[in-house]
Amino acid sequence: MPCEVKPRFLVLYGSQKGQAQSIAEGIAEEAEEKGLVADIYCLSEGGKFNLEKESAPVVFVVSTTGDGDPPDTALKFVKNIKKKTLPSDHYSHLCYALIALGDTNYANFCNCGKTIDGRLQELGAKHFYATGHADDGVGLELVLDPWLEGLWEAIIGALAKMATPQPERDGHVRDLRVSLNETPESSATDVKLHLMSLKESEPPNSDSLRTAAESESTKTEPKSASLNVTEAASETGSAVTDVRPVSLPSNNRTAPKLDSVVTDPKSVLETQSGAPSAVVEASLTRSLPPLSESVLNVPALPPPYLDVTLQEATIEEETSAPVSKETLHEVPISRAVQLTRDDSDKTALLIELDISAHPMAYQPGDSLDVLCPNRASEVGELLQRLCLQDQRSHRVQLSLRKDTKKKAAHLPSYIPENSTLTYMLTWSLELRTVPKKAFLRSLVECTGDSGERRRLQELCSKQGSADYNLYVRDPSLGLLDLLRAFPACQPPLSLLIEHLPKLQPRPYSATSSSMRHPGRLHFVFNVIEFPACTWRPTGRRGLCTGWLSDLVDPILLHPRKAQPSSTPALPKVHVSLRENCSFRLPSDLSKPLLMIGPGTGVAPFIGFLQQREKEREENPEAKFGETWLFFGCRHRDRDFLFREELHGFVGNGTLTHLKVCFSRDTPMGTETETGPRYVQHNLLLYAKDITNLLLQENGYLYVCGDAKNMAKDVNETLIKMVSAELQLDQLDAMKRLAGLREEKRYLQDIWC
Numbered sequence: 112m113p114c115e116v117k118p119r120f121l122v123l124y125g126s127q128k129g130q131a132q133s134i135a136e137g138i139a140e141e142a143e144e145k146g147l148v149a150d151i152y153c154l155s156e157g158g159k160f161n162l163e164k165e166s167a168p169v170v171f172v173v174s175t176t177g178d179g180d181p182p183d184t185a186l187k188f189v190k191n192i193k194k195k196t197l198p199s200d201h202y203s204h205l206c207y208a209l210i211a212l213g214d215t216n217y218a219n220f221c222n223c224g225k226t227i228d229g230r231l232q233e234l235g236a237k238h239f240y241a242t243g244h245a246d247d248g249v250g251l252e253l254v255l256d257p258w259l260e261g262l263w264e265a266i267i268g269a270l271a272k273m274a275t276p277q278p279e280r281d282g283h284v285r286d287l288r289v290s291l292n293e294t295p296e297s298s299a300t301d302v303k304l305h306l307m308s309l310k311e312s313e314p315p316n317s318d319s320l321r322t323a324a325e326s327e328s329t330k331t332e333p334k335s336a337s338l339n340v341t342e343a344a345s346e347t348g349s350a351v352t353d354v355r356p357v358s359l360p361s362n363n364r365t366a367p368k369l370d371s372v373v374t375d376p377k378s379v380l381e382t383q384s385g386a387p388s389a390v391v392e393a394s395l396t397r398s399l400p401p402l403s404e405s406v407l408n409v410p411a412l413p414p415p416y417l418d419v420t421l422q423e424a425t426i427e428e429e430t431s432a433p434v435s436k437e438t439l440h441e442v443p444i445s446r447a448v449q450l451t452r453d454d455s456d457k458t459a460l461l462i463e464l465d466i467s468a469h470p471m472a473y474q475p476g477d478s479l480d481v482l483c484p485n486r487a488s489e490v491g492e493l494l495q496r497l498c499l500q501d502q503r504s505h506r507v508q509l510s511l512r513k514d515t516k517k518k519a520a521h522l523p524s525y526i527p528e529n530s531t532l533t534y535m536l537t538w539s540l541e542l543r544t545v546p547k548k549a550f551l552r553s554l555v556e557c558t559g560d561s562g563e564r565r566r567l568q569e570l571c572s573k574q575g576s577a578d579y580n581l582y583v584r585d586p587s588l589g590l591l592d593l594l595r596a597f598p599a600c601q602p603p604l605s606l607l608i609e610h611l612p613k614l615q616p617r618p619y620s621a622t623s624s625s626m627r628h629p630g631r632l633h634f635v636f637n638v639i640e641f642p643a644c645t646w647r648p649t650g651r652r653g654l655c656t657g658w659l660s661d662l663v664d665p666i667l668l669h670p671r672k673a674q675p676s677s678t679p680a681l682p683k684v685h686v687s688l689r690e691n692c693s694f695r696l697p698s699d700l701s702k703p704l705l706m707i708g709p710g711t712g713v714a715p716f717i718g719f720l721q722q723r724e725k726e727r728e729e730n731p732e733a734k735f736g737e738t739w740l741f742f743g744c745r746h747r748d749r750d751f752l753f754r755e756e757l758h759g760f761v762g763n764g765t766l767t768h769l770k771v772c773f774s775r776d777t778p779m780g781t782e783t784e785t786g787p788r789y790v791q792h793n794l795l796l797y798a799k800d801i802t803n804l805l806l807q808e809n810g811y812l813y814v815c816g817d818a819k820n821m822a823k824d825v826n827e828t829l830i831k832m833v834s835a836e837l838q839l840d841q842l843d844a845m846k847r848l849a850g851l852r853e854e855k856r857y858l859q860d861i862w863c
């Protein structure tokens with residue numbers, strides 16, 4: 112028998128939070144099903160792959176972090192390929208495809224992917240498939256899913272182009288040149304690049320999908336009689352599972368209590384005569400036609416890869432503090448102040464940390480990572496649901512399943528060895544994360560209820576994308592919310608560990624200067640409120656902000672709260688410093704500063720101004736540039752953060768111009784009639800000064816705060832202003848602003 116040589120390609124990923132990695136792993140796993148071999152490496156594992164000599168197609172999966180930065184794991188790779196000494200044909204032998212992950216809520220969308228892509232092109236590499244830019248702001252799957260679907264045909268085309276005859280193997284790619292002959296149009300440059308039109312593409316037509324899938328499904332044996340699940344190969348060659356609808360059991364047919372009468376014709380069930388007979392709403396647990404009648408394309412089942420054993424512990428382990436303390440500082444909270452009035456819509460708190468005993472030299476503009484635990488009540492509910500309350504103090508022992516089909520499977524490094532079950536659920540896993548479709552796909556296998564299975568399949572299917580967004584993603588449902596909604600679903604602990612990401616620390620911008628407050632670091636935040644919804648009967652607060660708010664309650668300074676008679680013990684938090692080397696005051700003191708920071712976005716500017724105030728005291732002779740601050744909040748009397756301090760800066764000349772607007776105190780109407788409501792309206796009023804300071808006097812513009820609305824509105828306003836002042840069309844005005852970004856004179860510190 113001839114020795115079997117499978118065609119090989121390379122998958123490289125650069126991941127910050129694991130998303131790019133799991134997509135890359137998915138590609139590698141699917142490769143196996145297609146009779147291909149994928150070597151998969153993180154971009155940081157430079158010693159394990161060699162692009163200079165690579166002769167197989169390469170697939171890059173790269174995310175972007177911060178303000179368009181490469182993930183930590185891709186930093187070195189990006190630096191290396193950017194070297195100016197590399198000749199323009201350095202990668203002329205390389206054929207690659209690239210999917211960039213990003214979030215359009217941030218300015219430099221998919222910047223890392225674009226940088227790698229652009230540089231590879233400059234160095235002579237060729238695309239064998241169009242680059243995809245997937246947007247986490249609207250759902251990665253909108254671009255990612257079709258990109259992945261088309262990838263296989265493209266890889267096979269690219270392999271065929273590069274291939275020498277391959278030995279025959281069973282049922283898979285037999286002779287790659289044959290597949291090239293079958294698709295003579297497949298070439299590195301003209302492989303079907305259907306992705307370019309993804310944005311404009313129509314939603315899938317369920318009827319045509321059903322017809323195609325039904326005819327396909329007749330070719331294969333059903334795997335599950337009750338659900339009629341069939342494995343099929345789609346036209347593009349990607350493995351999909353087609354699922355035909357089943358009758359929902361009566362408990363799932365009962366609509367949850369209706370909150371309102373539905374008038375949307377799409378969600379009204381009609382009688383045969385066409386007249387509306389009953390009003391039934393779709394929900395997390397129930398679907399309506401056409402989805403409920405569609406044959407579904409569900410993703411392949413992610414292969415399980417972890418074995419978990421729970422061992423009785425001999426010693427009780429502390430669960431109140433994180434184990435990994437190398438980069439963490441446990442610091443006392445020396446003061447906490449409520450900055451907003453009780454009748455304000457949002458509650459903003461200022462926290463002062465005593466960092467005097469810790470080597471944490473920070474600059475205004477830096478942020479601080481705060482590590483917070485999952486709520487004990489949620490950990491308890493989860494343990495109960497998993498029927499593991501009695502093992503809560505057992506030690507978790509993880510090992511890789513010997514028979515796993517998962518490529519490059521490895522133990523999660525963020526779960527400390529021998530931690531107890533409670534510790535792991537408290538400090539290691541993000542319990543509230545919105546479950547990804549792959550997780551929902553795995554949950555299908557954990558319920559015996561056919562109605563639940565069907566609905567979970569719908570939610571992870573291509574056809575159910577809109578429902579997934581509406582009922583899972585938009586209300587930020589977490590695992591517990593889902594388990595409440597699907598009571599028969601009983602996932603094993605190993606599945607949770609495989610799918611829940613690492614519990615991330617939450618960053619907060621430093622709101623102080625150590626020149627003014629030596630040994631202290633301040634930060635300020637709004638306590639996030641999530642409203643109640645059907646599967647979350649009571650509202651809840653953000654994980655970290657809710658926890659911090661409870662933690663500081665005993666010491667909270669509040670205008671209407673009596674001070675405690677005895678001094679309570681100071682609470683402590685685990686933090687680490689997160690430097691931001693670009694969001695800094697310019698070293699040239701004479702440069703003008705324009706700061707835009709409504710709400711808690713004012714945080715870093717308080718630090719800037721405290722530093723500037725000190726510098727002015729210490730350098731009375733120096734020439735200081737003008738300073739402008741644009742601040743906005745809802746009500747002058749309720750949530751004007753740092754009002755006294757800001758007026759103090761104006762009084763002593765540190766702040767030249769303070770421009771404030773109050774969105775809810777200003778009557779409705781256009782801003783020309785009523786005055787400015789939001790910071791961008793105020794910017795327009797001072798357009799001449801701003802463009803002059805920025806473009807003629809080489810000033811620095813800083814924007815901080817909400818990424819979803821404010822930062823975008825401000826950016827659009829700046830485009831308008833530059834365009835009007837310089838008589839440029841919109842594109843040239845955008846280029847001008849892009850130039851400022853490159854010069855690091857238009858800087859953002861924004862968050863969702």
Ligand code: FAD
Pocket residue numbers: 478543585586587617618619620621634635636637639640641642652653654655656657711714860861862863
């Ligand atoms: P989580 O439980 O993690 O929930 C937050 C998530 O819920 C977000 O994705 C948000 O989009 C979403 N969300 C928020 N409200 C709702 C709602 N009503 N319904 C549905 N979804 C909702 N924050 C500050 O307040 N001050 C700062 O100075 C600050 N600096 C930052 C600096 C950087 C570099 C970054 C990246 C972020 C910063 N943030 C700041 C944001 C902060 O890190 C946290 O994201 C925020 O405090 C929420 O944390 P949480 O754990 O309480 O919320």
